Amino acid sequence: MKVTVCLFAAVREMANTSVLTMELPVHAPASMVLESLMRSYPAIRAYQGYLRIAVNREYVGETHLLEENDEIAVIPPVSGG
Amino acid sequence: MISVIDRSIDVSEVLASVRDTSAGAIDLFIGTTRDVSRGKKVKFLEYEAYGPMAQRQMEQMVQEAFGKWKVHKISIVHRIGRVALGEASVVIAVSSAHRREAFDACRYLIDTLKRDIPIWKKEYFEDGAVWVGLEGSQPHGSEPRNG
Numbered sequence: 001m002k003v004t005v006c007l008f009a010a011v012r013e014m015a016n017t018s019v020l021t022m023e024l025p026v027h028a029p030a031s032m033v034l035e036s037l038m039r040s041y042p043a044i045r046a047y048q049g050y051l052r053i054a055v056n057r058e059y060v061g062e063t064h065l066l067e068e069n070d071e072i073a074v075i076p077p078v079s080g081g
Numbered sequence: 082m083i084s085v086i087d088r089s090i091d092v093s094e095v096l097a098s099v100r101d102t103s104a105g106a107i108d109l110f111i112g113t114t115r116d117v118s119r120g121k122k123v124k125f126l127e128y129e130a131y132g133p134m135a136q137r138q139m140e141q142m143v144q145e146a147f148g149k150w151k152v153h154k155i156s157i158v159h160r161i162g163r164v165a166l167g168e169a170s171v172v173i174a175v176s177s178a179h180r181r182e183a184f185d186a187c188r189y190l191i192d193t194l195k196r197d198i199p200i201w202k203k204e205y206f207e208d209g210a211v212w213v214g215l216e217g218s219q220p221h222g223s224e225p226r227n228g
Contacts, residue, residue: 008199008201009129009203009212009214010201010212010215013212046215047215049220050215050218050220054131054134054199057133057134057137057138058134059197073131073134073199075199076201076214076215077215078195078196078197078199078201078214079200079201079202079212079213079214080130080135080170080171080198080199080200080201080202081112081159081171081191081194081195081200
């Protein structure tokens, strides 16, 4: 299935794009988004273990199963305030 | 009033939004941009948000605060875009009958915001710029850190 992944802040700059399209197996776990991202952009490995995934605007664990048309986002460590 | 905006925050407007004649206290937190970070002089800051998620997560943390403390009204406004030094980047206001609840809820809200709300700060120095957040944060496992 094709999914769209939104990138922000440092990760967005490392990938040089704010939106990516990925081809993943149906019901792939969220962790595959991070694996695919780090394969395509090795610089992002600096953030390994520190990236969270959000699906449909909620944080999910890495075992969360993705659906087609999910709104997926990679969330680097936040620093608002 | 819960929002992420790309212009300067009107503090008096946020304050007015929580006024309530049954409140005996209003706690107002203002986060402002600082001129020194990592021992270096900051020129200005830039904030970025995942807007729809930030909005949703802020609304959820406000509901959680209403569940935990007896408070009357809560407002949170976070600014994004370029912010000059010394300006407000976030304003939180909480009204309650007595001061303790307002203080406690306000601290919970800013602490939760800084941990979970998808907003990022970039500090611009004379010799470059850095996204804040990686240093000082803890790696996490497969469980979501939410709420």
